[in-house]
Amino acid sequence: MSVNIPRLKKGVVGTLEAVAQEIAAMAPACDTVAFITSAAAFAFVLTPLAFLLAMVTMFIEVNTLYHLSKRHASAGGYYGYVATAFGSFPAIITGLMYPVYQIASTAAIPVYVAGIVLPGVLHYFWGITLPGWVWIAFITFFILFPIFLAMIGIRPQMKYIRYAALTEVAFLAITSLIIILKAPDNTINVFNPFAWNSVYGSCWNKIGGPMAGLGLGMVFGLTSFIGYGGSAPLGEEAKSSRAITKALMLGVFVVGVVLTEVAYALTVGWGINNMTSFASCGIPGIVVYTEFFGIAGGLLLALFAFNSAFSDSVAMQSNAGRVYFAMGRDGILPKFFSYVHPKWITPSKSLLFVGISASVLALASGFIVGYFAGTSPAQLIYCLATSKPVFCALSATFDYLTTIALVGFMVAHFINNTAVMVLFARLKERHYGMNRIIHPFLHYILPAIATIIFAFVLYESIWPPVFPVTQAVITGVSVLIFSIIYTAWIRVRKSEAYRMAGKTVNIVEEERREQARV
Numbered sequence: 001m002s003v004n005i006p007r008l009k010k011g012v013v014g015t016l017e018a019v020a021q022e023i024a025a026m027a028p029a030c031d032t033v034a035f036i037t038s039a040a041a042f043a044f045v046l047t048p049l050a051f052l053l054a055m056v057t058m059f060i061e062v063n064t065l066y067h068l069s070k071r072h073a074s075a076g077g078y079y080g081y082v083a084t085a086f087g088s089f090p091a092i093i094t095g096l097m098y099p100v101y102q103i104a105s106t107a108a109i110p111v112y113v114a115g116i117v118l119p120g121v122l123h124y125f126w127g128i129t130l131p132g133w134v135w136i137a138f139i140t141f142f143i144l145f146p147i148f149l150a151m152i153g154i155r156p157q158m159k160y161i162r163y164a165a166l167t168e169v170a171f172l173a174i175t176s177l178i179i180i181l182k183a184p185d186n187t188i189n190v191f192n193p194f195a196w197n198s199v200y201g202s203c204w205n206k207i208g209g210p211m212a213g214l215g216l217g218m219v220f221g222l223t224s225f226i227g228y229g230g231s232a233p234l235g236e237e238a239k240s241s242r243a244i245t246k247a248l249m250l251g252v253f254v255v256g257v258v259l260t261e262v263a264y265a266l267t268v269g270w271g272i273n274n275m276t277s278f279a280s281c282g283i284p285g286i287v288v289y290t291e292f293f294g295i296a297g298g299l300l301l302a303l304f305a306f307n308s309a310f311s312d313s314v315a316m317q318s319n320a321g322r323v324y325f326a327m328g329r330d331g332i333l334p335k336f337f338s339y340v341h342p343k344w345i346t347p348s349k350s351l352l353f354v355g356i357s358a359s360v361l362a363l364a365s366g367f368i369v370g371y372f373a374g375t376s377p378a379q380l381i382y383c384l385a386t387s388k389p390v391f392c393a394l395s396a397t398f399d400y401l402t403t404i405a406l407v408g409f410m411v412a413h414f415i416n417n418t419a420v421m422v423l424f425a426r427l428k429e430r431h432y433g434m435n436r437i438i439h440p441f442l443h444y445i446l447p448a449i450a451t452i453i454f455a456f457v458l459y460e461s462i463w464p465p466v467f468p469v470t471q472a473v474i475t476g477v478s479v480l481i482f483s484i485i486y487t488a489w490i491r492v493r494k495s496e497a498y499r500m501a502g503k504t505v506n507i508v509e510e511e512r513r514e515q516a517r518v
Helices: 015-026 028-033 035-069 078-085 088-126 139-151 154-182 197-205 210-223 241-270 284-329 348-372 377-382 388-427 435-462 469-493 495-499 507-517
Strands: 226-229
Touching: 015 028, 015 154, 015 226, 015 241, 015 284, 028 035, 028 088, 028 154, 028 241, 028 284, 035 078, 035 197, 035 210, 035 226, 035 241, 035 284, 035 388, 035 435, 078 088, 078 284, 078 388, 088 139, 088 226, 088 284, 088 348, 088 388, 088 469, 088 495, 139 284, 139 348, 154 241, 154 284, 197 210, 210 388, 210 435, 226 241, 226 284, 226 388, 241 284, 241 507, 284 348, 348 377, 348 388, 377 388, 388 435, 388 469, 435 469, 469 495
Parallel strands: none
Antiparallel strands: none
């Protein structure tokens, strides 16, 4: 292998750091105050079920990434996985769509956390009212400052994320359990979509019934797992490729269990018959925590949510930048993206591009989506942050950005699931005994089930049309169409780069060659 190929520093990420990267990228405390709130606007009392089904879906996806990560590890993450298992065309599409959903999710952070949660917390506890434009100022804190931390080196990033992420999930798990034990409304019926028609039937009928409400709730349930696979682009910097495989399995298990527990705790803590007012509150999770733990509990959740939003931005942008770096190294993207900083040994130019893109997307979406939600640009700047026009505009913007992220997320996982099936069809392995049953189940049936669930959620986000979810799907599909056209252009104009897409560096193969020499 040529020594001129740009490489990132190997051996600085262990299993614990990779798991922390997974958790940080999924940002469970941020999900608690943002995604659970958005899911409840459609699913109401079925919000715990939406998150349970999202967790089950992601557990199925663990099987897919487990098999792919055993055959490829590099900064390309999913891009490299698909290239090794499936081929160049789907790999390039995956590589283009993966950063899109990381960038869209990052852009959503200051919109909701700084635009809705921060003003809501200050007004709720101390009566302080902030101006509507505060979310714009916080783009620097929640997007550009995290990208600087990601640029200056993987070690300080990992040190910060390790402690932040593990403390966060411990706090949520313990406090949610206490709420559940204290709450008077505990019932298994929150997992029954047909038990609540008398209470929420009129609300669900507006969007197509309880299953439609559940499906739209799952849009945000699945979106809360965006960041899963966050350790995959660290494959080049891991101590061994096995660290990434372990992290992919452990990360989704920890976050999935905690988020389902939190969704249930907030539902029964708020009141199972009162969930129509949950989402309109703006900061319902913090209100529930204040009710059960006093002011200290509410403030702690708020602080964890702000820290979670920050660490999520670090992890997500770090992942997206590494995928762009890998594609630039392969010649799929311009050479600009393959630059490695000589001192920090990070893809600093790719990371800077990601940070600027996320900032521009957040600003543009806030004003454009806000306008179509009935809030003028002047209102979004000069009205109070807790006013209805600002709340409606930023809530709609958050829903729009996270749904775009969901489309990219689904496309990447559709292709990953197909890649596993194609891989084992090509291998034509012989199986005996119980393996004759296990083999088709793991390598064909489970990936197909995950794909079907994703398709159901995508359908519910399109029909019947719901603003701004449907518009976000259209935007995401437009990006997908562009990615397909661009990939076709690469195949014709850069045939050698196309042939080697995702295969320039593969740590798994390098480790196998080293072991063979020993």
